[in-house]
Amino acid sequence: MQGLMMQQPLLVASLLMHAERHHGKQEIVSRRVEGDIHRYSYRDLAQRARRMANALTSLGVRPGERVGTLAWNGYRHMELYFAVSGSGSVLHTLNPRLHVDQLAYIIEHAEDRVVFFDLTFLPLIESVAPRVKSPKVFVAMTDRAHMPQEHGLSTMLLCYEDLIDLHDDEFDWPLVDENSASSLCYTSGTTGNPKGVLYSHRSTVLHTYAAALPDSLNCSARDVILPVVPMFHVNAWGLPYISCMVGAKLVFPGPALDGKSLYELIETEQVTLSAGVPTVWQGLLAHVDAIEGAFSSMRRTIIGGAPCPTAMTAAFQERYQVDVLHAWGMTELSPVGTVCSFKAHQLSLPTDERYAIQAKQGRAVFGIDMKIVGPDGEELPWDGHAAGDLLVRGPWVVRQYFGSSDTSHLRDGWFPTGDVAKIDADGFMQITDRSKDVIKSGGEWISSTDIENVACLHPEVTTAVCIAARHPKWDERPLLLIVRKPGSALAAEELLGFFDGRVARWWKPDAVVFVDTVPLGATGKVLKNLLRDQFGDYYLTA
Structure with a gap:
């Protein structure tokens, strides 16, 4: 016997319709590329998104076709989130931090019909445009007064606000198949060409539900949410959608992501509530420390994209009374997979034990299942000690990559994340390494992540990266690369002594190399492959 409930598709446009109807007066604030602050409401957002949906139709964009965006976090980008996906086309967010060759590859591979861009990225668009065939129209996301007087584009350049003004807001969001594509995001492509992950309306709405839950990102209509994580990086971890669902006030930072501007x-x-990667929060904390400031309203920060050092968690919580939610995800997971939200019995634990828990990536949100397996493919126990390859599955996990019919990368229906992890009895997952980053010394495994976390506890360390360097006796040994805090004269011997009693003796790195900076990828992650290329023979040549 079938249930007797209504059948309504789960669609991205329904999130905007809900926000307009139930939270129409709620404010959206944006720092614009033009330099000023823009304010309007969810009702205004919905009206302008419908205008833009009509504009896309007038430009000949058909359902299923891709529309690219090269833009910061702002209200116009938010309008495109719904105008494109809601009208049945596919929102393709482009990462401006990628190399121009990768951007050209992605635009061509996705066959973007139109590309919208913030004025900041006009030089990038001018470099990319001659290399691609697909987009015939480029749209500058600004008004007529700020349109560039000259540009190097041979194709049509339109003005965003002109398009808005030319069309009315009479538009009925179509009832598309909830399994049809809504948005497209490419992996950062640190090795090889980036791969496209094509999200559906259904997967996006389910992800939004799960990520908003109290034990996930814990969002509500009482929140004021600042997504520092870019809207071009896995849809700002879902926060634009979540804000519509719960009716939170949204604050967009635009291009100004330095500590002073954010504060x-x-x-x-x-x-x-804010969300971002550790490198951004380093700048924010440094600024607040320097001015001896405080946070008068912020009570939670979500940190993901890279492991959050315990020292950063302690700084936020002890100095500024801002709770840290450590989270983990991937482009292939839409992206939220786990969030480190305490269970009731953990709240009364001693401080050091709670920090040990918060160093983990957390427990799976409903909709994500996970397991760890050994080299033989057998599932390993959740005892907090056994480490193996992390596999996941769920309704917002990729099945295959865009433009490919190959599903052979799945293992019996599970997606291999490329992470090595362990899971404790409470279900808290902790990534110990990327599978390509683990260090095998004398036949034993060493976690580079654990070594980095210890180094970051030292008060004179800004950034710590541990890589496997080839060794004549032990095959590989850990090598520590350190960015010191400004003015520090920290010596290698002092830092290595700091490890005594904190890790097993044979885990302790054999050497420290002090560097001015470490290379970061398009999403703020350290490019260890480049550091291995540069320092991989350190012990062979020292």
């Missing part, structure tokens, strides 16, 4: 925005708009 001023957080304080002025009374932000309660």
Whole structure:
């Protein structure tokens, strides 16, 4: 016997319709590329998104075709999130931090019909445009007064606000198949060409539900949310969609992601929740420390994209009373997979034990299943000690990559994340390494992540990266690369002594190399492959 419930498709446009109807007066604040602050409501957002949907139709964009965006976090980008996906086309967010060759490859591979871009990226668009055939129309996301007087584009360049003004807001969001594509995001492509992950309306709405839950990102209509994580990086971890679902006030930082600019925005708009990668939070904490400031409203920060050092967690929580939610995900997971939210019995644990838990990536949100397996493919126990390849599955996990019919990368229906992890009895997962980053010394495994976390505890360390360097006796040994805090004269001997009693003796790195910077990828992750290329023979040549 079938259930007797209504059948309504799960569609991205329904999130905007809900926000307009139930949270129409709620504010959206954006720091614009033009330099000023823009304010309007969810009702305004919905009206302009419908205008843009009509504009896309007038440009000949058909359902299923891709529309590219090369833009910062702002209200116009938010309008495109819904105008494109809601009208049945596919929103393709482009990462401006990728190399121009990769951007050209992605635009051509996706066959983008139109590309919208913030004025910041006009030089990038001018470099990319001659290399691609697909987009015949480029749209500058600004008004007529700020349109570039000259440009190097041989194709049509339109003005965003002109398109808005030319069309009315009478548009009925179509009832498309909930399994049809809604948005497209490519992996950062640190090795080889980036791969496209094509999200559906259904997967996006389910992900939004799960990520908003109290034990996930814990979002509500009482929040003021500042997504520092870019809207071009896995849909800003879902926060634009979540904000519509719950009716939260949204604050967009635009291109100004330095500590001073973020802090001023957080304080002025009374932000309660923000999300970003550790490298951004380093800049924010450094600024607040320097001015001896405080956070008057922010009470939670979501940190993901890279492991969060315990020292950073302690700084936020002890100095500024801002709770840290450590999260993990991937482009292939839409992206949220786990969030480190305490269980009731853990709240009364001693501080050091709670920090040990918060160093983990957390427990799976409903909709994500996970397991760890050994080299033989057999599932390993959740005892907090056994480490193996992390596999996941769920309704917002990729089945195959865009443009490929190959599903052979799945293992019996599970997606191999490329991470090595362990899971404890409470279900808290901790990544010990990327499978390509683990260090095998004398036949034994060493976790580079654990070594990095210890080094970051030292008060004079800004950034710590541990790589496997080839060794004449032990095959590989850990090598520690350190960026010191400004003015520090920290010596290698002092830092290596800091490891005594904190890790097994044979885990302790044999050497420290001090560097000015470490290379970061398009999503803020350290490019260890480049560091291995540069320092991989350190012990062979020292």
